[in-house]
Amino acid sequence: NYQAYYDLHHPKKRNWKRTVIGLAALSLTGYGLYYYYWPHHTFPTSVAKLLRKGLWAESNKENNNYAGALQFYIRALEECNNLEIDKLSDEYTGVQLKIAEMLEKLNLLEEAKNIYQELADLYLSTLLSEKIPIETRPHIIQKDLRIVIKLVHLSESDPTYCSNLLLTHCIKAQEEVARRGGSLASNDSIVHPSPKNHDLFISYPVNSQAWFPFRDEFFIARDLYISTCLRLGEHLLAIRSQITTLQWMVMADCDFPDIIMCQFNLGSLLYLQAEEYESRELNAKKNNNEKDIQLFKEEKDECLKSATFCYESILEAVKSFPPVISRDHPQIVEALALTTYSLGVINLHTGNLEKAKELLRRSRLRAKGINNEELVAEAEAELKKLEKEEKLLELKQKENN
Known part of the structure; x- marks a missing residue:
């Protein structure tokens, strides 16, 4: 599944x-x-x-x-x-x-972490002091984020610490982008749009120079922050953060394959949240709570709609690339295979069996083209489920007749 x-x-x-x-x-x-x-x-x-x-x-x-x-x-x-x-x-x-x-x-991991923490504290206090020359700040931020990433890697057992560390240091990078003309708010609570908005992929002002030289480190840190949100059970915050990250990647002029993989991840998070709402909806039905049944159904449908929008936007965006480029770029091909599979799963989930069959077969074909045996197996497993659904429908139709 x-x-x-x-x-x-x-x-x-x-x-x-x-x-x-x-x-x-x-x-x-x-x-x-x-x-x-x-x-x-x-x-x-x-x-x-x-x-x-x-x-x-x-x-x-x-x-x-x-x-x-x-x-x-x-x-x-x-x-x-x-x-x-x-x-x-x-x-x-x-x-x-x-x-x-x-x-x-x-x-001697604790001793190593102490050194990394000392460096992270030094860089943060330096950035907070505003005493270093403006031209050296981007390099200090780059070094700071690299240390923070390493600290998170060594501190996976403490997601609360990781979340606070990442948020604190990312904010300094965001402030630097804004300082350099990146038109970027410096606080997550300000910049997160609602996951219900479908204007996620409208044009944003691009100023790639405002993000250098720490752009790659910043987005690695953002992704790790999203991971820690999920580990802490902050699923909706993770979705909002993923939306923001996607918008910022566009503004930072990140590579197209990286942007569409970020968008694919957003769709995946939205689908998983839809599953969570569906579970709550089923519990509400057991308790005959009509108000909650309606609430969770609406939330589930909204997440599925948003996930579908994410995936379909990827397919539309890739169409703008010459076929030879899309075909020869491994990350784009993989994104297409994953996206097609995901849309197939959603259509199967919502009962659109013919569309699901078409998409799952296409994803299987694409997965074979890139030798992704795991995805081939998953697509085939979903197709078997689909066949069972079709047989059940046939039986019901015969009974009704």
Whole structure:
């Protein structure tokens, strides 16, 4: 069923409450911090010497001696302190991150988290102080968000902490976008439209430069915030946040495949919320509560309508691309297969069997074209359900005749 498919295509160790981009984004974390792990900046000779020894110790040639490397990096940081190197500089924080990396490799995760937290606090206090030059703020925000993403990755067991951390640091990035002419409100409570509005994809003013160089980190953090909302049971907040994220991605001039995958995730969240309302509707029927029956039915129908709108908008948007581009872009092809499948499930759910059959067969064909065996299996499972529904209808018609 749709629930099983949603689970299937979300990262492992996560239930349906994790959005697909949220954890796919975490795979970028290593790359983001690697830039700072590798001491490619200009270091004083005494510091560079210790760093080279640390790099040698952690290499395969020294059998990955992380404990030995850690000692060299600690000494390098002490030397940075002796030389009074700026603690906000890439050089100083780069050494701190190498220490944290070694602690992680030694499975000393709490100690590593303490270093990341110290850095996050430093960056936030610096941004709050307004004392740094305007031209350096975007780079500080980029480094800050990378650290926050890493902290969330290490703190999955505490979603409340993750939510507060992400919201606090994302707000500073939002304020910076607004400061740079991005026409962006700085508070989630202000910018969230109602999930019932169907003007989600109207044109928004684009100012991509206002988001650089921290655009990618910001949207990774936003996706993680949505994931934490779901884990905390804040499903409607997650939907509103996904809507806002989608609007901001358009304003930030993100790549088209990323935007349509964000839109697909929104449709998935809306469908899952429809399932939740349907469950409440059934409970209300058991209790003969006519008022709640009507309320939850209306909410369910609205979510299904919005989810359908999301999916159909993706199909319409892809039509604007030349077929050769759509066909050769893996992410677009995958989005089309997923979207077609999702529309098929909705039509099956609402009893439109002929349309559901057409869509599910098309999604199966597209899934085969990209060798997505999991989606093929899910589409075939839904088609089997559809066949059973058709047989039941035939039996009912015979009985009535």
